Amino acid sequence: MNILEFLISPSDAAKRSGPHDKVVLSSRVRLARNIRGVPFPGHARKADRVRAFETLMPAVQSLNQVGSDAFAESMEKLSQNEKKVLVERHLISREHEAKGVGSGIVLNREETLCLMVNEEDHLRMQALRPGLQLGQAWMSLDSVDTDLESRLEIAFSEQYGFLTACPTNLGTGIRVSAMLHLPGLVLGEQINQIIQAVSKLGLAVRGLYGEGTEALGNVFQVSNQMTLGESELEIVERINKVLLQIIEHEENARLTLLEKKAKVLFNHIGRAYGTLANAHSISSKETMNQLSLLRLGVDIGMIPGTPKSLVDELFLLSQPAHLQLKTPDKLDAEQRDMLRSDMLRDRMREVARPDHLGVVIPPKAAA
Amino acid sequence: MNILEFLISPSDAAKRSGPHDKVVLSSRVRLARNIRGVPFPGHARKADRVRAFETLMPAVQSLNQVGSDAFAESMEKLSQNEKKVLVERHLISREHEAKGVGSGIVLNREETLCLMVNEEDHLRMQALRPGLQLGQAWMSLDSVDTDLESRLEIAFSEQYGFLTACPTNLGTGIRVSAMLHLPGLVLGEQINQIIQAVSKLGLAVRGLYGEGTEALGNVFQVSNQMTLGESELEIVERINKVLLQIIEHEENARLTLLEKKAKVLFNHIGRAYGTLANAHSISSKETMNQLSLLRLGVDIGMIPGTPKSLVDELFLLSQPAHLQLKTPDKLDAEQRDMLRSDMLRDRMREVARPDHLGVVIPPKAAA
Numbered sequence: 001m002n003i004l005e006f007l008i009s010p011s012d013a014a015k016r017s018g019p020h021d022k023v024v025l026s027s028r029v030r031l032a033r034n035i036r037g038v039p040f041p042g043h044a045r046k047a048d049r050v051r052a053f054e055t056l057m058p059a060v061q062s063l064n065q066v067g068s069d070a071f072a073e074s075m076e077k078l079s080q081n082e083k084k085v086l087v088e089r090h091l092i093s094r095e096h097e098a099k100g101v102g103s104g105i106v107l108n109r110e111e112t113l114c115l116m117v118n119e120e121d122h123l124r125m126q127a128l129r130p131g132l133q134l135g136q137a138w139m140s141l142d143s144v145d146t147d148l149e150s151r152l153e154i155a156f157s158e159q160y161g162f163l164t165a166c167p168t169n170l171g172t173g174i175r176v177s178a179m180l181h182l183p184g185l186v187l188g189e190q191i192n193q194i195i196q197a198v199s200k201l202g203l204a205v206r207g208l209y210g211e212g213t214e215a216l217g218n219v220f221q222v223s224n225q226m227t228l229g230e231s232e233l234e235i236v237e238r239i240n241k242v243l244l245q246i247i248e249h250e251e252n253a254r255l256t257l258l259e260k261k262a263k264v265l266f267n268h269i270g271r272a273y274g275t276l277a278n279a280h281s282i283s284s285k286e287t288m289n290q291l292s293l294l295r296l297g298v299d300i301g302m303i304p305g306t307p308k309s310l311v312d313e314l315f316l317l318s319q320p321a322h323l324q325l326k327t328p329d330k331l332d333a334e335q336r337d338m339l340r341s342d343m344l345r346d347r348m349r350e351v352a353r354p355d356h357l358g359v360v361i362p363p364k365a366a367a
Numbered sequence: 368m369n370i371l372e373f374l375i376s377p378s379d380a381a382k383r384s385g386p387h388d389k390v391v392l393s394s395r396v397r398l399a400r401n402i403r404g405v406p407f408p409g410h411a412r413k414a415d416r417v418r419a420f421e422t423l424m425p426a427v428q429s430l431n432q433v434g435s436d437a438f439a440e441s442m443e444k445l446s447q448n449e450k451k452v453l454v455e456r457h458l459i460s461r462e463h464e465a466k467g468v469g470s471g472i473v474l475n476r477e478e479t480l481c482l483m484v485n486e487e488d489h490l491r492m493q494a495l496r497p498g499l500q501l502g503q504a505w506m507s508l509d510s511v512d513t514d515l516e517s518r519l520e521i522a523f524s525e526q527y528g529f530l531t532a533c534p535t536n537l538g539t540g541i542r543v544s545a546m547l548h549l550p551g552l553v554l555g556e557q558i559n560q561i562i563q564a565v566s567k568l569g570l571a572v573r574g575l576y577g578e579g580t581e582a583l584g585n586v587f588q589v590s591n592q593m594t595l596g597e598s599e600l601e602i603v604e605r606i607n608k609v610l611l612q613i614i615e616h617e618e619n620a621r622l623t624l625l626e627k628k629a630k631v632l633f634n635h636i637g638r639a640y641g642t643l644a645n646a647h648s649i650s651s652k653e654t655m656n657q658l659s660l661l662r663l664g665v666d667i668g669m670i671p672g673t674p675k676s677l678v679d680e681l682f683l684l685s686q687p688a689h690l691q692l693k694t695p696d697k698l699d700a701e702q703r704d705m706l707r708s709d710m711l712r713d714r715m716r717e718v719a720r721p722d723h724l725g726v727v728i729p730p731k732a733a734a
Contacts, residue, residue, distance in 0.1 A: 263648060263705055264647075264648070266647040267646055267647035267648045267708070270645035270647050270712075271641075271642055271645055271646050273641070274638075274640070274641025274643075274644055274645035274646070275638055275641050276641075277641055277720075278637035278638055278640050278641035278720070278721060279634055279637055279638050279641070280630050280631075280633040280634035280637050280723065281630060281634045338630055345637075353644075353645070354645060356647065
């Protein structure tokens with residue numbers, strides 16, 4: 001089956017909801033695992049990589065949690081654009097996008113479990129959830145990991161824990177992360193303060209597509225830096241606690257903006273709506289930033305009757321690989337900017353015109 | 368009678384139409400005249416100025432062309448904001464706005480004839496017409512001038528012609544000007560070329576409020592520099608010829624944009640509409656520039672069912688003194704930007720959403 005036919009539609013993907021999803025777009029837990037006695041993918045010859053792939057794929061596919069209706073494919077069978085679509089859905093990493101023969105992907109029907117074979121490690125397993133659900137994601141992934149250990153000989157050292165290609169993953173091999181939408185902290189100019197505080201707690205704050213990417217659309221990824229010296233559950237709980245604090249800061253920042261600078265906020269949101277609904281050319285970057293403001297508008301009640309999921313769907317559909325799906329011709333950036341604006345003008349008809357009179361201004365925002 | 372009650376409503380003022388008014392907003396002819404033997408206003412003592420005022424006002428008011436239903440008032444009787452409104456209507460100069468005791472204004476019922484008493488000269492008479500109607504404006508003003516000569520002793524020298532306070536007006540004392548809307552030449556990046564060419568022909572190109580002001584909203588004022596050595600009619604005809612050429616260049620520039628950069632044009636116009644209809648704070652400068660694009664949108668058929676007069680009305684209503692009329696409280700710039708956006712959001716409901724499908728793209732634009 002084609003990955004594009006397999007994937008949940010952008011509309012359905014955007015309709016998923018979870019706790020705190022005004023601020024937390026999604027939660028993810030990832031485990032890195034390797035097979036004992038087989039060189040890491042980056043050091044392996046092609047034959048070794050293919051052998052590891054052939055061992056891993058059936059083992060992974062036989063997992064109960066993966067299911068018989070999963071999508072499983074070798075990376076070279078996917079087109080460049082299909083791989084980019086997977087990156088835009090946050091299902092695979094940019095590094096995995098570059099892989100071909102000897103690397104693979106296994107994705108369950110619900111898109112809550114995605115495994116990358118021969119990325120940087122032999123196996124990178126990810127559990128994905130909408131909203132803030134790190135505990136649930138961790139528990140489901142832990143059970144996958146337990147089952148997998150009965151099928152494969154995992155490289156493990158009594159001294160170091162799980163062995164990984166990069167020492168930054170050594171030990172638990174866990175990476176816990178959440179995608180946060182923080183327009184309040186950005187508009188309230190508190191974001192740098194928050195990033196510094198979070199960094200001091202040993203967490204990394206990154207942009208939309210992870211390491212080294214920009215925080216487009218006021219979306220930030222928060223994840224753990226350390227994988228050694230703490231148990232998986234301790235790491236999950238520590239991040240969860242920090243995330244709850246960031247959520248509170250973001251909510252307070254929004255209340256303060258509403259209380260002290262409502263007109264400025266309305267101005268940003270109104271203009272974002274006007275631009276998205278009427279432009280005839282718009283870049284990906286501008287779109288993300290305007291959609292971020294539109295999402296904030298929905299959250300504060302300024303866009304009556306418009307579900308947040310519509311904004312999230314447009315966020316997905318606006319990205320380059322998703323746009324490319326609309327036409328067989330290879331689009332250049334200029335053509336993409338036009339096609340994006342055509343799509344947005346059309347879909348924005350479903351979005352109500354902003355109405356600031358519907359916004360409840362808090363009598364007194366929290367400190 | 369109060370000047371604000373006297374003035375034609377912005378809506379009615381904007382509904383006036385004339386030849387070539389897609390490009391030419393208005394035509395004006397001005398004559399500078401002085402009374403023999405009385406010092407020029409800038410060199411006169413207050414008593415002299417008041418005496419000249421007392422001679423001039425009844426003489427001017429008795430003119431048939433002025434009529435008994437005209438507005439006639441001493442400048443000190445007008446509030447600061449009323450005077451600013453007159454500047455925004457292009458009825459008096461910025462210099463006249465600063466005047467008080469001993470200076471006056473006489474405006475006929477149709478607002479086609481406006482006389483400033485004791486501006487830089489004793490008398491500056493202006494005939495105003497919508498669109499390109501310099502000949503008509505000149506003829507009507509010539510008849511006013513003829514009638515006036517029978518009532519007053521005008522300072523005239525056989526050698527120099529009419530004597531004026533500033534030598535740049537000496538001779539005929541005529542200033543012929545037109546207000547042009549040139550978004551095509553600005554967007555097509557040909558405007559500087561045109562300004563240079565026009566300057567070489569001895570004409571001045573200025574901004575929205577005349578000398579030393581910026582070309583807000585792509586509006587330019589073209590006027591003669593020389594007042595000596597040619598007859599009034601020669602000057603009028605020469606400018607008229609140049610204006611017809613500028614109109615042709617502007618129309619060609621618009622066709623070329625439509626033919627070669629339609630998407631860019633639609634993008635500008637769509638975004639302008641989106642911003643005007645949804646902002647919650649907007650400066651005067653941004654408003655003029657966006658309304659200019661909206662007017663272009665109406666002209667090319669992209670804003671179905673919306674009359675150009677509505678855009679022209681918004682252009683008037685968006686200006687500071689007109690906004691100040693909406694409230695007794697003295698507005699600062701920030702408050703004005705908010706009130707302006709409130710007015711625009713409200714009135715833009717009458718403007719149809721831009722639809723590029725209604726635009727006829729020329730098969731081949733002229734060279």
